[in-house]
Amino acid sequence: MNNELLNNLLEALEVTPSNIALRRQIAKLYMDSFEFSQAELHLKEILKTQDTDENKILLAKCYFEQSKFTLSEVILESLISENSPKVHLELYAKTLIRLNQNSKAREIYERIISLDPKYSDEELDSLFRLSHGANDSDFIDSDAINIIKNLGLNFADVGGMTDVKKEIDLKIIKPLLHKDLYKAYGKKIGGGILLYGPPGCGKTHIAKATAGEIDANFINVGINDILDMWLGNSEKNLHEIFESARKHKPCVVFIDEIDALGANRNDINKTAGRTVINQFLAELDGLESDNDGVLVIGATNAPWFIDPAFRRPGRFDRIIFVSPPDLDARKNIFQLQLKNKPTDSLDFVKLSKKTEKFSGADIAASVDRAIEIKLEESFKDGIPKPLTTKDVLRAISKTKPSTTEWFSSAKNYALYSNDSGLYDDILHYLKIKK
Numbered sequence: 001m002n003n004e005l006l007n008n009l010l011e012a013l014e015v016t017p018s019n020i021a022l023r024r025q026i027a028k029l030y031m032d033s034f035e036f037s038q039a040e041l042h043l044k045e046i047l048k049t050q051d052t053d054e055n056k057i058l059l060a061k062c063y064f065e066q067s068k069f070t071l072s073e074v075i076l077e078s079l080i081s082e083n084s085p086k087v088h089l090e091l092y093a094k095t096l097i098r099l100n101q102n103s104k105a106r107e108i109y110e111r112i113i114s115l116d117p118k119y120s121d122e123e124l125d126s127l128f129r130l131s132h133g134a135n136d137s138d139f140i141d142s143d144a145i146n147i148i149k150n151l152g153l154n155f156a157d158v159g160g161m162t163d164v165k166k167e168i169d170l171k172i173i174k175p176l177l178h179k180d181l182y183k184a185y186g187k188k189i190g191g192g193i194l195l196y197g198p199p200g201c202g203k204t205h206i207a208k209a210t211a212g213e214i215d216a217n218f219i220n221v222g223i224n225d226i227l228d229m230w231l232g233n234s235e236k237n238l239h240e241i242f243e244s245a246r247k248h249k250p251c252v253v254f255i256d257e258i259d260a261l262g263a264n265r266n267d268i269n270k271t272a273g274r275t276v277i278n279q280f281l282a283e284l285d286g287l288e289s290d291n292d293g294v295l296v297i298g299a300t301n302a303p304w305f306i307d308p309a310f311r312r313p314g315r316f317d318r319i320i321f322v323s324p325p326d327l328d329a330r331k332n333i334f335q336l337q338l339k340n341k342p343t344d345s346l347d348f349v350k351l352s353k354k355t356e357k358f359s360g361a362d363i364a365a366s367v368d369r370a371i372e373i374k375l376e377e378s379f380k381d382g383i384p385k386p387l388t389t390k391d392v393l394r395a396i397s398k399t400k401p402s403t404t405e406w407f408s409s410a411k412n413y414a415l416y417s418n419d420s421g422l423y424d425d426i427l428h429y430l431k432i433k434k
Contacts, residue, residue, distance in 0.1 A: 005029070020050050027058065036062040044382030053079055057088060064091060067340070069098040070371050080108075086115050093124055099364070100205055106222070147219060147248050153212040158205055159336055159360065160329020167320050168193065168210050172295050176214050176250060192284060192296040192315050194258070196303040197322035198406035200361025203299035206322070207254040210297065216250040223260045227276070235279040242283040242294070249293035258298035259305045277307055284315045301406065303422075304413045321425035324359050324403050327352050333360050334392075337367045342374075344386035351392055357401040370395035 009026050013019065023042050030039035040062040046055050056075050063072035076092040084092075089112050096105035109124050155165050171193055175182045195203040211218035221241055228234045245251040255261065261280060284296065298316060300306065310316050325333055330352040338346065355363055370391045377385050411430060414423035427433070 036065040147217045153209045158209045159332035160325045194298045194316040194319045198403040200359035202360045207297045211252040217248040219253045221255045234276045245294045252295045255298045259300040259302045342384040342386040347389045366395045366399040
C-alpha cells in the first residue's frame with residue numbers, strides 16, 4: 001500500500017468527512033491491501049448516504065474476505081437479479097459454498113456458464129463440472145476431473161452425528177490407519193457407505209468431513225455429472241470418474257441423490273437406464289480394476305427406491321440413517337453457526353430445546369433469519385448489533401421443521417416394507433414399536 005497516499009487521503013477526509021468519493025477511494029485502497037476490516041468501516045459510512053448496489057457489493061466482498069459469509073449472503077441475495085453481472089454471481093456462488101448451500105450455488109454457477117460458456121474458476125469448476133457436449137466425444141476426461149485435495153473440514157466441524165461418525169470410523173478411517181491388520185484378515189480397504197435420511201441433516205457435510213479426517217482426495221459427483229442424453233455417454237462418464245478416483249488414492253467419491261442413478265431396475269422400462277445401473281455396479285465391484293483405497297459415499301433421501309443389488313457385500317454394505325440432530329447436536333450446530341458473530345450471552349440449551357425435529361439446515365435458516373433482522377438495524381448506524389437469545393427464538397418461531405413431511409412418508413416404508421429391518425432406525429427415532 002502507498003502509505004503516504006493513504007495518509008494524505010485520510011487527512012483530507014478529516015477536513016471533509018462527507019466527501020463520499022474520497023471515502024470510497026480510501027475503502028478501495030484498504031481492500032487492495034487486504035485490510036478488509038478498515039474498508040468495511042468506510043463502506044458502512046458511505047452506505048448511510050449513498051445506498052447503491054455498487055457500494056453494497058464492495059461491502060459484501062469485505063464480509064466475504066473476513067469469513068462473515070452470512071452477512072455477505074444477505075447483501076448479495078438482495079441484489080442478485082436476472083441481469084446481474086458475472087462478477088456478482090461468482091461472489092454469490094462462492095459465498096453459498098462457504099455456507100454449505102451447494103445446490104443453490106450450483107444454480108448460480110450454471111447461470112455464469114450460460115453468460116460465458118468459456119468461464120473458468122478453479123474453485124467453482126472443481127465442485128460443479130457440467131456436461132455441455134452433444135456428441136459421443138463429449139464425455140468426461142479422467143485427466144480433466146477436478147480432485148479436491150484439501151476441503152479444510154473434519155469431524156470437529158460437524159455438529160453431533162456421533163453414531164454416524166462411529167460407523168464411518170469403523171468402515172473408512174480404521175482400515176486406513178491399520179492397513180496391515182486388515183490385509184492380514186483379507187479385508188479390502190474401501191467399499192461403500194450409503195447415507196440416508198431427511199434433507200438438510202448433513203449428509204453432504206459428513207462426506208466432506210470424512211475426506212478431511214483421513215486426508216484423502218475428494219470427488220463431488222452430482223447426477224448431472226453422470227447422466228447424459230446421448231446413448232453410452234453416461235456409462236463412460238461413470239467409468240472416467242472411477243478411473244480418476246483410482247489414480248488418486250486414497251480418494252472419497254461422494255455421489256449425491258444416488259437414488260436418481262440407482263433406481264430399482266424392475267421399475268425402469270428403458271434399456272438405457274438399466275445399462276447405467278449395471279455399469280455403476282461393475283465400477284463398485286472393481287472387476288477389471290483395483291478399488292482398494294477408493295471409498296464411495298452415496299447420499300439419498302429415498303433409499304427405498306434404490307436397487308437391492310446396491311446393498312450386496314462390497315458395494316453399499318453399510319447403510320446409515322442420518323437423523324435430525326439430537327439436543328446436544330443442535331446445541332453444537334447453533335454454536336458453530338453463531339461462532340465469530342456478534343452475540344450477547346446466548347442460551348444455547350434453550351435454543352436447542354426449542355428446535356426439536358429441526359434439521360441442521362433448518363437451524364441455519366433460523367440463524368440467518370435472526371441475522372437479517374439485526375443487519376437491518378445495524379445498517380442505520382453501521383454498528384453491529386449483538387444477537388440475543390430472544391432474537392434467535394423469535395426467528396425459530398417463524399421457521400417450520402422441514403423433516404416432518406419426510407418422516408410421514410418414511411414411516412410407511414419402515415412399517416410396511418421393512419422385512420429385512422433395514423429401516424428400523426426410522427422406527428426407533430419415531431419411538432414406534434413394530
